[in-house]
Amino acid sequence: MKGIIAKEPGGAEQLIYTEMPEPELTDSDILIEVHATAVNRTDILNREGNIGYVENPIIGVEVAGVVLDPNDHPTFSKGDRVMGLVNGGAYAEKAVMPADRAMKVPESLSFEEAAAIPEVYLTAYQTLYWLGNLKETETVLIHAGASGVGTAAIQLAKVLSNARVITTAGSEEKLSYCRELGADVVINYKEQDFAAEVERATDGQGVNLILDFVGASYWENNYKSIAVDGRWVVIGVLGGSTVNQVNLMDLMMKRVQLTGTLLTPRSNEYKAQLTTEFINQTTKYFEEGKLKPIVDTIFAIEQAGDAHRHMEANKNIGKIILRV
């Protein structure tokens, strides 16, 4: 079977689609014929050789496809349409997935749409609920609202919690898309001071939760934007990782809870629990069309390098998909 690896750690030009060994099925896995996979920033780090925790040389952490071998797991039959997270090995014709992490694909969705769900929706769900403890009608600030996780988080916060959503993005096109997805307040971070806009939009109270993909360059404005007893979850450092001068007394005065998180390196057990809760909370909304996977562009798997360059150019709204 064929799969995508990086010849050497480096740029997108290192990606090649080449003959690889069949994946090895352990007792806890099912075997999947991959029909679509999706690009994540962790794939780029992996391609660059900057991640130590992925053992599979084939890149990619999520797939949608058809069960080839249910491997005695009674929940699944050969031919079932499934989607979910894998421990590497997604950019390939076949992949193995822990059975307790596989989700059945809602009937209304294509494989390309299904492949746009697992990583961003599970990350958004984990961040909003398991780490951010978002409650009904609270206000949440979602940075990078047009990104994969951003588009999922806007929808989840509205549909599951009727939260007030304030979101930032860098173009009018992205902002109007966020508004269509349900964002209540949209801020163009290139033209507006987002802390001042948040202050205005919340009557000076600040937001109860921040989803922060940006990190260092937003630190000060995020602190200004957070409410007393606010939760602040850092899930990316697109604006740099090193903050100069953090004042701990500031964190004490506002009683801020700051959490750093990554989904990919978490345990199999954690991912299984998260998957189960996510399915229970969201399946009916996907079936009703109230939650939608957001697909930006679909590339053939042979064009994985172009797909990576597209993400690196930061122009996508929603997910970049590879069709296998």
Added chain:
Amino acid sequence: MKGIIAKEPGGAEQLIYTEMPEPELTDSDILIEVHATAVNRTDILNREGNIGYVENPIIGVEVAGVVLDPNDHPTFSKGDRVMGLVNGGAYAEKAVMPADRAMKVPESLSFEEAAAIPEVYLTAYQTLYWLGNLKETETVLIHAGASGVGTAAIQLAKVLSNARVITTAGSEEKLSYCRELGADVVINYKEQDFAAEVERATDGQGVNLILDFVGASYWENNYKSIAVDGRWVVIGVLGGSTVNQVNLMDLMMKRVQLTGTLLTPRSNEYKAQLTTEFINQTTKYFEEGKLKPIVDTIFAIEQAGDAHRHMEANKNIGKIILRV
């Protein structure tokens, strides 16, 4: 009635015991004849004029005494022995306390012992459980183990959670006291590298929870000491407030949850809920002597200045009490 105020914002010499108006009883309060109160660092900040949220000019946030007027609150009768947090006004002959925050004093305890309980035990309980989510048999690192909150936290972590307790202090006397209270591993931070000791004591796994009273000067070693998925609660900045160079990717890689907190400025409702849960969880252990208030020194209220100097010299083990 008489109470302690600061003539002007400043040092301990500013404290005077002087005639003050009787406290005003609102519907939600009971009136207490104060028999003992205790010194907290927040009192020192208040004396220095560095706290904006305490409106009562009389210093102090906790009392033990006798109910003078239950004010139609059916839980209490005139003459009941009670202890608890007040919204300022503790260093005085009389104080008002929200009725839903008053705790009956266990029979075995004196007023001086009872006055040593509310602030430090509620802070320790809040930090370990509400913010730190300490679970059975986890490992907790408690800095300043001989401080008021430290001595309470060591006992709570052992008695309520059978946790493994690692604690730091700055003298052999303090360390041996921590060991008597139940600490499993004690570290002299003046002579040992605590991060190296924690690494050794946890086989390189780190601790699940850190109670941090120290802040900036311990930042790097605390980061080294925390386990993946660890919780780190900052409740004091005795070692400075400003941390240079915080790496957010580090927080993401270890999935750290960093929470800043202060108890005194929290809402009446929060304090009432915390008090209720604390009583339910701990009363029997105080009665059995498994949890003990730790009294360092008892001063007469007229010597409040000396009591503040004693805390500022940082030599106390447990609480400094004022007898009224």
